[in-house]
Amino acid sequence: MIETGKKNEKGLLVAVGLKSEPDEKLKEMMNELAFLTQTLSIDVLGEFTQKLEYPDPRTFVGKGKLEDIKAACRVDKIDVVVFDDDLSPSQLRNLERELKVKIYDRSLLILDIFLKRAKTAQAKTQVELARFRYLLPRLTRMWTHLERQKGGTATRGGAGEKEIETDRRIIRDQITLLRKKLEKIEKQSNTRRKSRKGIVRVALVGYTNAGKSTLMNLLGKDKVYAKDELFATVDSTVRKVVLNHLPFLLSDTVGFIRKLPHDLIESFKSTLAEIKEADILLHVIDASNPSHEDHIKIVDETLSEMGASDISTIRVFNKMDNVNESPVQNRNGLSTYISAKKGTGIEELRALLTKEVKKIHMKIYPHYIRPEVY
Numbered sequence: 001m002i003e004t005g006k007k008n009e010k011g012l013l014v015a016v017g018l019k020s021e022p023d024e025k026l027k028e029m030m031n032e033l034a035f036l037t038q039t040l041s042i043d044v045l046g047e048f049t050q051k052l053e054y055p056d057p058r059t060f061v062g063k064g065k066l067e068d069i070k071a072a073c074r075v076d077k078i079d080v081v082v083f084d085d086d087l088s089p090s091q092l093r094n095l096e097r098e099l100k101v102k103i104y105d106r107s108l109l110i111l112d113i114f115l116k117r118a119k120t121a122q123a124k125t126q127v128e129l130a131r132f133r134y135l136l137p138r139l140t141r142m143w144t145h146l147e148r149q150k151g152g153t154a155t156r157g158g159a160g161e162k163e164i165e166t167d168r169r170i171i172r173d174q175i176t177l178l179r180k181k182l183e184k185i186e187k188q189s190n191t192r193r194k195s196r197k198g199i200v201r202v203a204l205v206g207y208t209n210a211g212k213s214t215l216m217n218l219l220g221k222d223k224v225y226a227k228d229e230l231f232a233t234v235d236s237t238v239r240k241v242v243l244n245h246l247p248f249l250l251s252d253t254v255g256f257i258r259k260l261p262h263d264l265i266e267s268f269k270s271t272l273a274e275i276k277e278a279d280i281l282l283h284v285i286d287a288s289n290p291s292h293e294d295h296i297k298i299v300d301e302t303l304s305e306m307g308a309s310d311i312s313t314i315r316v317f318n319k320m321d322n323v324n325e326s327p328v329q330n331r332n333g334l335s336t337y338i339s340a341k342k343g344t345g346i347e348e349l350r351a352l353l354t355k356e357v358k359k360i361h362m363k364i365y366p367h368y369i370r371p372e373v374y
């Protein structure tokens with residue numbers, strides 16, 4: 001679906017920080033953007049940052065900075081320039097015209113990573129739908145991206161008004177088709193979820209790359225894909241786990257990230273239902289990441305937007321093998337410190353989880369309590 005040529009594309013990164021923000025923050029944002037970009041097999045050859053009151057409405061960065069980027073594009077024979085924020089359709093057009101290379105904004109970058117990762121029919125349909133919704137108002141460049149998808153040669157900037165109108169129609173039809181397809185799949189997964197009623201459900205949530213899948217592998221028996229990549233998991237996976245004779249369902253979910261494209265959240269509603277309908281959330285945190293406090297905030301905010309903030313949550317501070325000092329204790333709730341990689345702290349987590357699962361068993365499913373279980 002995506003070009004998988006052997007040679008990586010060459011890219012530049014561009015981020016604009018607010019004047020009020022500290023330099024470190026911009027640096028951390030850049031690191032994350034580089035990580036995301038590498039996930040798409042794009043080699044990062046340079047980074048450009050600028051501090052502004054607000055991004056330039058025409059070209060996102062100022063005129064001088066744009067000239068610098070243009071020069072770097074020429075010197076390094078750059079294929080892609082990646083912007084850390086979302087660009088308006090007109091900014092996108094202007095930048096493409098000025099720089100004459102492929103432009104990725106944050107949404108498209110994340111959408112393409114999801115597209116690469118999605119495995120199940122449901123996840124694939126969700127991502128395709130989100131991607132078409134994103135592309136519809138950005139049709140001039142969609143031409144090139146559509147060509148790319150079809151594996152043909154890109155006709156850069158060559159689409160005339162008539163062709164664009166035809167494309168627009170094709171995209172609209174596709175959106176209608178994909179929506180119908182998704183509805184059908186969702187009905188099936190709703191039925192599947194309903195059939196799981198009567199058993200406690202635990203969902204792993206957290207910022208991308210926090211270690212959710214690694215922890216899932218530790219707690220469950222079958223292996224799921226865990227890797228040092230952002231969004232290694234895009235499809236929800238559910239496993240039955242038994243802890244101290246207590247059975248429950250554990251689901252691994254797609255990671256959150258700052259500025260997650262809105263179209264994606266819309267399209268992933270059904271997958272995220274695994275979270276909303278859970279009895280307990282294990283919020284996995286990469287304690288070794290300097291931005292982990294921000295990550296916690298972003299996850300908490302996303303959960304609250306989803307209507308999942310009332311669910312009993314255990315904060316699992318992971319990657320403690322890479323941390324010198326203990327993070328500040330979470331005074332308002334349950335928290336525990338582990339290294340999913342080394343397996344340390346897992347017994348405490350298991351004990352905490354068993355206690356919580358037991359509570360839910362007794363509260364919601366009293367008919368399920370069997371004396372031998374306790």
Ligand SMILES: Nc1nc2c(ncn2[C@@H]2O[C@H](COP(=O)(O)OP(=O)(O)OP(=O)(O)O)[C@@H](O)[C@H]2O)c(=O)[nH]1
Pocket residue numbers: 206207208209210211212213214215225226227228229230231232233234254255256318319320321322338339340341342
């Ligand atoms: N040092 C260290 N690395 C860890 C630990 N737990 C996980 N990792 C590594 O962190 C990376 C991400 O782990 P995953 O389990 O894939 O993370 P995830 O939260 O599922 O990520 P996404 O699915 O991409 O959102 C992998 O390279 C893991 O090996 C840990 O306790 N310590």
Ligand SMILES: [Mg+2]
Pocket residue numbers: 212213214225226231232233252
């Ligand atoms: Mg994962």
